Amino acid sequence: DQQVKQNSxxxxxxxxxxxxxxxxxxxxxxxxFLWYKKYPAEGPTFLISISSIKDKNEDGRFTVFLNKSAxxxxxxxxxxxxxxxxxxxxxxxxxxxxxQKLVFGTGTRLLVSP
Amino acid sequence: GAGVSQxxxxxxxxxxxxxxxxxxxxxxxxxxxxxxxxxxxxxEFLIYFQGNSAPDKSGLPSDRxxxxxxxxxVSTLTIQRTQQEDSAVYLCASSTWTGSSYGYTFGSGTRxxxx
Numbered sequence: 001d002q003q004v005k006q007n008s009x010x011x012x013x014x015x016x017x018x019x020x021x022x023x024x025x026x027x028x029x030x031x032x033f034l035w036y037k038k039y040p041a042e043g044p045t046f047l048i049s050i051s052s053i054k055d056k057n058e059d060g061r062f063t064v065f066l067n068k069s070a071x072x073x074x075x076x077x078x079x080x081x082x083x084x085x086x087x088x089x090x091x092x093x094x095x096x097x098x099x100q101k102l103v104f105g106t107g108t109r110l111l112v113s114p
Numbered sequence: 115g116a117g118v119s120q121x122x123x124x125x126x127x128x129x130x131x132x133x134x135x136x137x138x139x140x141x142x143x144x145x146x147x148x149x150x151x152x153x154x155x156x157x158e159f160l161i162y163f164q165g166n167s168a169p170d171k172s173g174l175p176s177d178r179x180x181x182x183x184x185x186x187x188v189s190t191l192t193i194q195r196t197q198q199e200d201s202a203v204y205l206c207a208s209s210t211w212t213g214s215s216y217g218y219t220f221g222s223g224t225r226x227x228x229x
Contacts, residue, residue: 002156004156006156034218036220041222042222043118043205043207043219043220043221043222043223044157044205044220045220046217046218046219089156089157091157100145100209100218101147101159101162101170102147102157102159102218103159104149104156104157104158105156106154106155106156107156
């Protein structure tokens with residue numbers, strides 16, 4: 001049972017345009033959401049997060065939107081740069097686990113072409 | 115250390131052999147996690163340590179998998195009688211409370227190939 005789903009395995013975008021990566025979840029107990037970025041042969045690195053009390057969080061070129069009623073979140077990258085080419089993982093956790101056990105999606109591979 | 119260190123970075127083993135994977139977390143991080151990523155899959159939770167105890171082992175796939183953590187620091191994940199389906203990248207992360215969330219830092223992983 002995949003509680004966090006990233007239905008697009010890959011996305012190609014031109015440099016300077018917007019990249020939109022999507023994530024859906026099924027567990028209504030999730031209350032904290034994160035995006036991680038992974039380059040080949042490296043561990044995932046934290047990108048941006050959002051709490052369920054918010055619907056938007058912005059950090060430079062990266063913005064995460066949360067739609068709780070639809071159980072959907074998205075990551076917007078504007079403008080996209082070639083260095084953004086990586087695999088992006090959506091992750092979620094629920095407060096009552098007592099610790100931040102993260103449930104990850106399967107990832108979306110983003111390719112930004114010059 | 116400055117980051118989470120995992121060794122070996124790559125391991126090829128024969129089916130049926132035992133393997134040990136090591137994780138050296140960031141100094142002072144009390145929480146340590148093991149995940150694995152199989153080909154085409156997301157990151158699958160295996161086990162979590164708080165200090166030396168493991169409150170949640172629910173992700174360990176079978177009793178061939180075990181993990182320990184000593185001195186609240188280094189952790190070892192052991193896979194006995196390895197099978198081909200154990201082939202994956204095994205990732206370790208450590209975390210500490212930032213005041214608003216737990217900041218996870220991942221190591222680069224150990225790529226295990228069972229032949």
